[in-house]
Amino acid sequence: MPSKKNILRLITFSGIVSWIAMLVSGYLYRFAQLHNGNTETHFFLFKLFMVFFIIAIYFFYRKNIGNQDSFNILDVLWKVFVTGLIATIVSLASSFLMEALKNHEHGRNPYFLDTIYQINIGLIITFLIATFVVWKRLILYQKTKMLIRFWNIFEYGLLASSLFIFTSISFFAGFSLTVLGLLSLLSIILSVNLKWVAYLNFKQKWKSILLIILIAVYIIYFIIILNSFGESKGFTPIYRIFNVITVNSLLIFTLAYCVFSVLVILFNLPTSSVFEQKLVEVINFQKLSQSRNVGQNEDQVFDILLDSTVSVSVANAAWLDIFGEENKLTRTLYFKTNKIEKEDILNKIKSTRIKQLQSSVPSRMSNPNRFTAELKHDIYKSIFVIPIFIQEKQIAVLSLLKDVQEGFSKEIIEIIRTFINQASISIENYRLMDEAIINERYKEELKIAKRVQDSLLPKRLETINNLEVSAFSKAAAEVGGDYFDTYKMNENQLALIVGDVSGKGTSAAFHMSQMKGIFQSLVQINLSARDFIIKANNALSSCLDRTSFITVTYFIIDSNKKKFEFSRAGHCPSLYYSAKEKKVYFLEDNGLGLGILRDNQFNDYVDVNEMDYQQGDILLLYTDGITEAKNKKNEEFGYDRLKLFLEKHIFYSAEHIKDSLLSELYNFCGSSNLEDDVTTLIIKVN
Amino acid sequence: MVEIKNTLENDIYTIYVIGEVDASSSIHLDESISEATSKYKKIMVNCSELEYISSAGLGVFMSYINDLEKSGIKMVIYGLSDKVKHVFQILGLDQLLKITTSETEAKGIVNGI
Numbered sequence: 156m157p158s159k160k161n162i163l164r165l166i167t168f169s170g171i172v173s174w175i176a177m178l179v180s181g182y183l184y185r186f187a188q189l190h191n192g193n194t195e196t197h198f199f200l201f202k203l204f205m206v207f208f209i210i211a212i213y214f215f216y217r218k219n220i221g222n223q224d225s226f227n228i229l230d231v232l233w234k235v236f237v238t239g240l241i242a243t244i245v246s247l248a249s250s251f252l253m254e255a256l257k258n259h260e261h262g263r264n265p266y267f268l269d270t271i272y273q274i275n276i277g278l279i280i281t282f283l284i285a286t287f288v289v290w291k292r293l294i295l296y297q298k299t300k301m302l303i304r305f306w307n308i309f310e311y312g313l314l315a316s317s318l319f320i321f322t323s324i325s326f327f328a329g330f331s332l333t334v335l336g337l338l339s340l341l342s343i344i345l346s347v348n349l350k351w352v353a354y355l356n357f358k359q360k361w362k363s364i365l366l367i368i369l370i371a372v373y374i375i376y377f378i379i380i381l382n383s384f385g386e387s388k389g390f391t392p393i394y395r396i397f398n399v400i401t402v403n404s405l406l407i408f409t410l411a412y413c414v415f416s417v418l419v420i421l422f423n424l425p426t427s428s429v430f431e432q433k434l435v436e437v438i439n440f441q442k443l444s445q446s447r448n449v450g451q452n453e454d455q456v457f458d459i460l461l462d463s464t465v466s467v468s469v470a471n472a473a474w475l476d477i478f479g480e481e482n483k484l485t486r487t488l489y490f491k492t493n494k495i496e497k498e499d500i501l502n503k504i505k506s507t508r509i510k511q512l513q514s515s516v517p518s519r520m521s522n523p524n525r526f527t528a529e530l531k532h533d534i535y536k537s538i539f540v541i542p543i544f545i546q547e548k549q550i551a552v553l554s555l556l557k558d559v560q561e562g563f564s565k566e567i568i569e570i571i572r573t574f575i576n577q578a579s580i581s582i583e584n585y586r587l588m589d590e591a592i593i594n595e596r597y598k599e600e601l602k603i604a605k606r607v608q609d610s611l612l613p614k615r616l617e618t619i620n621n622l623e624v625s626a627f628s629k630a631a632a633e634v635g636g637d638y639f640d641t642y643k644m645n646e647n648q649l650a651l652i653v654g655d656v657s658g659k660g661t662s663a664a665f666h667m668s669q670m671k672g673i674f675q676s677l678v679q680i681n682l683s684a685r686d687f688i689i690k691a692n693n694a695l696s697s698c699l700d701r702t703s704f705i706t707v708t709y710f711i712i713d714s715n716k717k718k719f720e721f722s723r724a725g726h727c728p729s730l731y732y733s734a735k736e737k738k739v740y741f742l743e744d745n746g747l748g749l750g751i752l753r754d755n756q757f758n759d760y761v762d763v764n765e766m767d768y769q770q771g772d773i774l775l776l777y778t779d780g781i782t783e784a785k786n787k788k789n790e791e792f793g794y795d796r797l798k799l800f801l802e803k804h805i806f807y808s809a810e811h812i813k814d815s816l817l818s819e820l821y822n823f824c825g826s827s828n829l830e831d832d833v834t835t836l837i838i839k840v841n
Numbered sequence: 842m843v844e845i846k847n848t849l850e851n852d853i854y855t856i857y858v859i860g861e862v863d864a865s866s867s868i869h870l871d872e873s874i875s876e877a878t879s880k881y882k883k884i885m886v887n888c889s890e891l892e893y894i895s896s897a898g899l900g901v902f903m904s905y906i907n908d909l910e911k912s913g914i915k916m917v918i919y920g921l922s923d924k925v926k927h928v929f930q931i932l933g934l935d936q937l938l939k940i941t942t943s944e945t946e947a948k949g950i951v952n953g954i
Contacts, residue, residue, distance in 0.1 A: 657896035659864050702871065702900035706932060725932040747933035751903050760933060779896075791924075 163218055170211035174277050177204035181269050181393050189265070201393060202320045205276075209317060209401070212281050216288040228351050229359055231289045232366040238285045239373035242278040246380060249274055268390045275384070276396050279377040283402065286370060286409045293416075296351040309341045309408075316400040335400050335407075342408035346415040357427045360420050367420075371413040374406065432467070436570065439463035443577045453582050457551065460543075460578040461488050467574065468567045470555040471535065472496075477551045492556070500535065500556070504528050527563050530556075537562040543575050545583045601633040601661075608634045608664055611671050617643040620714040621770070621841045624651075625809035627817060628834040635832035636663025637778050638670050638707075642678040647715040650678045653776040653836050654707035655726065657748075662703070663832075669698055670705055684709050684722040685763045688749070692724070696753035704750035708776055712768075712838070719774075722763045724749050727779050730797060732805050734771030734840075739802045741794065772840045773812070775801055780833035781816075786823050796823070809839040842866055845873045853951055854881040859890040862898030871901045878905060882914050883951040887944070889920030899932055906937050915939075919947040 184197035220231055249271045256262030295306065316334055324331055355363060381396055396402055442459050461475045472492040479485035487494070527539045535556040543551040553575065557563065608630070616624045618641070628637055636656030644650055654670050656663040673694045677687050687709055695705060706726035712719040723729070725748025728741040747760040777797070784792040800819055804812045816835060843866040844859040854877050862870055877884050902918070909916050917939045921929065929935050941947050 655896070657900045659897070702867070702897065702904045704896075704900055704903060704932075706896075727931060745933065745936070747936065748903075751906070751933065751937065753907075760936060 159218065163215070166211055166215045166218065170208060170215060173204050173208035173211055174273075177201055177208055178270065178273050180204060181273060182266060184393055185265055185269055198393070199321070205394075206317055206320070208277070209280055209284070212284045213288070216285050220285070220288050220292065226292065228293070228355060229362055229366075231292060232363055232370075235286050235289045235370055236366045239282050239370050242282040243373050243376060246275055246278050246377065250380065265390065269393065272381075272384055272390075272392050275377070275381055279381060279396065280402070282373065282377070283405045283409060286374070287405055290409060290412045293351050294345050294348040294412075296348070302345075302348060305341065305345060309338065309345060312338055312341065313401050313404055316404060319400050320394075320398075331400055335403055338400070338404040339407045339411075342404065342411050346408070346412045349416055349419045352416065352419050352423050353430060355420070355427070356431050357424065360424055360427055364417055364420050367413050367417050371410060371417075374410055374413075378406065436463075436467050439466065440574065440577060443574065443581055453585055456578055456581045456585070457488060460553070460574060461490055464553060464555060464571050464574050465490050467570050468539070468555050468557075468563065470562075471558045472556040473554060475551055475553050478549060482549065497554075500530065500532060500538065503530055503532055504538065527568075529560055534558055536560045539563040539568065539571070541568075541571060541575060543579050545579050545586070550579070550582065604661065604664065605630075605633045608668070611668055612638070613640055617641040617649060619643060619647060619649045619712070622649065622712065622714065623809040623839045623841055624649075624836070625813040626834075626836040627813055628832070629829065630664075630832045631780070631829050632660050634661055634664035635659070636667050637780065637832040637834040638667045638674075639776070639834050639836045640671065640674050641836075642674070644678065644681060644711070647713055649712045649714075651710040651712065651776065651836060651838070652678075652707055653726065653778065653834060654705055655778040655780075655832070655834075656705050657703050659831070662700070666699060666703055666705060669695065670707070683763070684711055684720045685761055688722045688724050688746075688761050688763075689758055692749045692752075692757045695750045699750040704748040706748045710774070710776075717769065718765060718767055720763060720765045722746060722761060724761075725751065727777060727782060730775040730777070730801055731766075732771075732773040732775075732801055733768075734805075735769055739798050739805070741798070768840055770840050771805070773801065773805060773809070774838040775812070775816075776836040776838075778832065778834040780829060780831035781820060781835060783831060784820055784824055784829060784833070787825050792820060792823055809837040812839070813837050843869055845869055847873065847877070849881075852881070853883045853885060853948065855885045855887055857887045857890070861893040862891065862901075863893070863895045864897040867895070867897040867901050870898060871904075874901065874905055878908060878912070878914055878916075882912075884914060884916040885944070885947045885951060886916065886918040887920050888918055888925060889922075891921070891925055894925055894928055896932075899928065899934060902929075902934060902938060903932075915951045915953070917941060917947040917950045919944060 180197050180200040184194050184201055186192070187194045187197055220226075220234060253262065253268075253271055256267075261267055291306065291310075295302065312334075316338065319331060319334070352360070352363075378397075384390070384392060397406075439459065439462070443456065443463065457475055457477060461473060464470070465473050470490075473490040474492055474497055475488040476484055477486050477488070487497070489497070525541050527537065529537055536559055537557045539555045539557075539562075541553050542549050543553065553571075555563070555571070612628055613626075616626055618624045624641060626639055626641075628639060629635075630637065636659060638652070638654040638656070640652050642650040652674050654667070656666040656670065670691075673691050677690055677694075682690065688707075691707070699705070704725070707724045708721065708726040708729055709724070710719055710721040710729075721729070721742070723742065723744050723746040725746055728743045730739065731742055732739045742764070744764050745760065745762040747757060751757070752760070775797075782792055782794055782797060786792075800816060801812070804815055807815070813835060816837075820829075820833070842860055843862050844857075846857040846859070848855045848857075856873055856877060858870060860866075874884075874886075905916070908914070918929075919941045920943075921940060926935075926940070929938070929940060934940075939950055941950065
């Protein structure tokens with residue numbers, strides 16, 4: 156495919172060649188005529204090259220102007236105007252030359268006059284075709300199928316009519332005139348298509364009128380020049396250009412369109428301000444709707460709202476009261492007024508009759524604050540006040556002022572209302588978006604907290620001879636208050652702890668991490684179970700908040716003595732299976748939660764027990780998330796069900812018991828969403 | 842959710858705790874006990890319609906143990922269901938707070954009989 160540029164070059168080249176060929180064949184015709192030779196061949200060639208020239212020029216402008224997807228009306232008018240200007244200047248220059256050589260021998264030379272005439276033919280054809288192509292674009296500004304059909308008939312008709320010059324039919328013959336008449340009729344029908352006029356603003360309309368009038372003047376100039384060409388000198392052109400139907404039709408069409416467009420633009424001038432106003436409204440409305448997208452904040456929405464409503468209502472002054480928390484006025488945006496004047500006007504309102512406005516939207520817009528009133532003010536004669544709501548909450552009140560009475564028509568109030576609605580939607584979106592961002596940030600923080608807490612629970616459980624230890628812990632929320640840990644004090648001694656912080660969520664999670672710190676510190680100094688509990692209570696007393704406490708069960712298992720020592724500090728009683736007694740029971744000793752008594756009195760309530768164990772014994776530690784787990788009937792899992800569960804699972808490994816307990820618990824609840832944190836630690840003696 | 846009512850008969854202030862006391866509703870319990878302890882010396886807490894109490898709710902009762910002793914306030918909790926009572930017992934609060942079954946017994950305790 157040759158590029159657009161190359162095609163244009165080719166067309167320009169063939170245009171120039173056609174014109175030169177036309178000129179040369181003209182000379183040959185003249186030569187033959189002067190010497191009584193055969194002129195017919197030269198005459199035919201002359202007409203042929205003229206048609207070539209017309210076609211070349213047509214394609215040149217079609218490629219140049221006609222093919223752009225989008226175009227500016229004034230730009231294309233300007234292009235035609237410039238083409239006409241150049242053509243006219245060149246034509247005028249040629250006339251001057253002719254005038255200057257009037258009395259000279261060369262001035263009467265028919266070859267010279269032929270050259271001048273043909274230059275003018277080239278110019279008028281070029282100019283007419285440029286105008287034609289631009290008019291085509293303007294007529295087809297908003298196309299319909301019907302319009303395109305009409306246009307095609309016109310264009311092909313013009314092309315076909317150019318063939319007339321090869322026939323002997325006289326221009327003034329009835330047939331030619333009929334064709335010309337039909338084409339002129341089509342021109343006039345097409346000329347009523349002037350939709351583009353509506354898209355011009357006031358200034359552009361004036362410019363267009365000027366340009367079009369000048370274009371018409373050029374065309375008329377050419378008609379005059381060429382019609383009377385050389386008459387004074389007895390010169391007869393080879394072929395009168397105005398005897399070509401195509402050229403005539405083009406003249407009629409271009410001139411008709413000039414007249415129509417100038418008239419229509421003139422009549423449209425008074426209404427153009429309304430059209431512009433509507434356009435401003437649309438643009439402002441769009442600004443309000445899009446304000447969220449371009450990263451504007453609430454203040455900017457208020458600014459745009461004030462500007463837009465002032466411009467649509469053509470208000471003389473305005474202010475926008477913006478309210479913050481608890482309906483307190485935080486600030487006011489002023490347009491051509493100030494605080495003192497505002498107070499003055501507000502005082503005047505009190506003494507005038509206020510007309511409450513009925514609203515078409517019931518709840519949120521029908522607020523008593525919405526009204527118009529006539530003012531007895533020096534400058535302003537009417538006021539319109541409308542509140543702006545977000546979720547039933549008044550966030551701002553807009554007041555518009557006008558220097559005429561009854562300045563706010565129903566239509567304007569409706570438009571302002573749509574602006575207000577749009578602004579409140581924008582602001583609401585803005586606030587929702589902010590909330591969403593904050594929530595998202597909290598979620599991220601919680602995820603981090605969860606990761607931190609997960610790292611506080613032991614990854615690997617410690618164990619000693621013959622003991623199988625298995626554990627599970629899951630928080631109901633991101634973070635929880637359950638805690639368990641194991642510590643190998645020496646080859647034969649293992650410390651175990653299960654704890655539960657009162658409350659839930661983040662505060663519980665903080666206390667849980669304190670408990671971890673206390674366990675890890677105290678367990679390393681080989682304390683008895685009693686001392687561990689007392690010291691843990693001491694440590695926690697200073698750091699737990701007023702209503703918080705921690706319940707723990709602490710075990711020290713000694714595999715040498717086959718004994719364990721334990722203390723229950725307010726925690727759920729541990730479940731025990733004794734292989735010797737073949738019985739499952741709860742270790743219900745006395746005890747008090749850590750942090751309940753924060754002084755030495757606590758020591759009186761510490762209870763420590765010691766038990767022997769043997770192979771097959773099972774110790775099941777847990778938190779109340781298990782016993783208090785509820786099913787759909789609102790029944791708790793309870794102690795009895797837990798005991799029954801262990802009785803059925805005494806022959807299984809600790810790992811298996813843990814898995815079974817969890818699946819039984821989930822089955823019971825009917826879902827995997829637990830309401831409370833759940834922890835279990837199971838030890839089986841092998 | 843919890844509903845808290847109160848009555849004043851002679852010099853005995855009675856708080857009725859009705860429903861469930863969980864982490865969020867425990868604040869209301871805390872407020873009413875705090876108000877009672879600031880004004881009255883004889884307080885009875887009727888828990889006969891208390892269906893459930895979470896650890897946070899227990900924390901509220903726990904936090905007044907020292908205050909009661911220091912200010913010589915007599916507070917009795919009564920009418921607990923077995924389940925709720927068990928929750929108090931596990932934590933060991935039954936050793937520190939006065940818990941009885943009937944209103945008469947409770948009255949006897951606050952009146953120092």
